[in-house]
Amino acid sequence: xxxxxxEISGVGDFCDIEVSLVDEVGEPRRWVVFYGEGGTGKxxxxxxxxxxxxxxxxxLGKTTEDEPCFAMAEWRLxxxxxxxxxxxxxxxxxxxxxxxxxxxxxxxxxxxERKAVGGRGFVFVELPAxxxxxxxxxxxxxxxxxxxxxxxxxxxxxxxxxxxxARPVKQVIAYASISSxxxxxxxxxxxxxxxxxxxxxxxxxxxxxxxxxxxxxxxxARTLEPTFIAPSGxxxxxxxxxxxxxxxxxxxxxxxxxxxxxxxxxxxxxxxxIIVIDDPERRLPSRVCEQLSTMLPAAxxxxxxxxxxxxxxxxxxxxxxAVFALRRTGDSEAVQLFCDELALTH
Numbered sequence: 001x002x003x004x005x006x007e008i009s010g011v012g013d014f015c016d017i018e019v020s021l022v023d024e025v026g027e028p029r030r031w032v033v034f035y036g037e038g039g040t041g042k043x044x045x046x047x048x049x050x051x052x053x054x055x056x057x058x059x060l061g062k063t064t065e066d067e068p069c070f071a072m073a074e075w076r077l078x079x080x081x082x083x084x085x086x087x088x089x090x091x092x093x094x095x096x097x098x099x100x101x102x103x104x105x106x107x108x109x110x111x112x113e114r115k116a117v118g119g120r121g122f123v124f125v126e127l128p129a130x131x132x133x134x135x136x137x138x139x140x141x142x143x144x145x146x147x148x149x150x151x152x153x154x155x156x157x158x159x160x161x162x163x164x165x166a167r168p169v170k171q172v173i174a175y176a177s178i179s180s181x182x183x184x185x186x187x188x189x190x191x192x193x194x195x196x197x198x199x200x201x202x203x204x205x206x207x208x209x210x211x212x213x214x215x216x217x218x219x220x221a222r223t224l225e226p227t228f229i230a231p232s233g234x235x236x237x238x239x240x241x242x243x244x245x246x247x248x249x250x251x252x253x254x255x256x257x258x259x260x261x262x263x264x265x266x267x268x269x270x271x272x273x274i275i276v277i278d279d280p281e282r283r284l285p286s287r288v289c290e291q292l293s294t295m296l297p298a299a300x301x302x303x304x305x306x307x308x309x310x311x312x313x314x315x316x317x318x319x320x321x322a323v324f325a326l327r328r329t330g331d332s333e334a335v336q337l338f339c340d341e342l343a344l345t346h
Contacts, residue, residue: 052072073089
């Protein structure tokens with residue numbers, strides 16, 4: 001599943017915005033950056049995308065006849081429905097429906113809502129701006145309901161004050177190593193070969209750690225804590241890593257977990273999904289921000305990365321056509337969107 005088009009009306013400070021996320025040949029862009037200063041609606045935009053998708057479609061505000069408040073997103077389905085020739089349109093519940101095709105569109109959306117909840121695919125991972133990393137031991141219990149479970153209805157940002165990403169990141173890294181070792185040379189089960197998950201984890205760790213001078217050293221044999229080798233040569237556990245390294249690990253490890261849990265028969269490095277990251281630059285040095293546009297797609301080339309950022313380094317280092325600028329112009333309170341040449345930063 002990849003996002004092709006977005007339309008917003010009356011949500012937050014967005015008046016009427018339409019944005020196409022396909023390239024010159026009509027393919028969904030795998031790298032998308034929404035760039036804007038603080039207060040230009042980046043977090044609101046992330047909420048719109050998260051709340052207008054199959055399996056999780058929610059009202060986005062109060063709408064009236066004079067002031068409509070709704071959003072529409074068009075999704076290209078892949079493994080979810082390979083034979084489908086056109087995109088799936090998802091409209092927020094409070095959208096004013098009109099026209100002869102409205103009843104059919106409503107039925108189709110309901111059908112895919114149910115399919116997303118009970119089926120495979122529809123992978124969507126959202127990393128909020130407030131990413132916390134507590135210190136403490138992790139626990140691995142009932143993997144079928146934790147690591148191996150993907151709930152398309154879950155909202156990761158439901159309560160950011162309690163959101164601790166350290167535990168799930170360590171849990172996934174440890175589970176991949178342990179399950180792969182237990183499989184040994186035997187054939188993997190029907191739900192996917194754990195060695196493929198481990199290979200994907202090792203791959204993404206190598207990609208993001210390559211610019212940090214840290215390397216992954218496996219699990220501590222006594223505590224089963226993920227261990228890394230620091231630039232000094234010392235071994236350190238996840239909790240002792242710098243904050244920006246933890247952030248980079250979360251950006252790739254959590255998507256791998258979601259892709260594997262939802263599509264266990266596919267290699268996570270090839271599977272499709274959408275990853276939305278709000279304020280990715282919050283803990284990252286400028287030199288790391290400048291390399292995100294090559295590093296993250298290299299780690300997971302099959303997914304669509306959507307970054308909402310105030311970092312000019314991220315915007316300037318992204319391919320032309322992939323950046324969409326959010327700005328307030330003149331005396332207007334409304335946020336407008338600019339693309340192509342008008343989105344360039346100086």
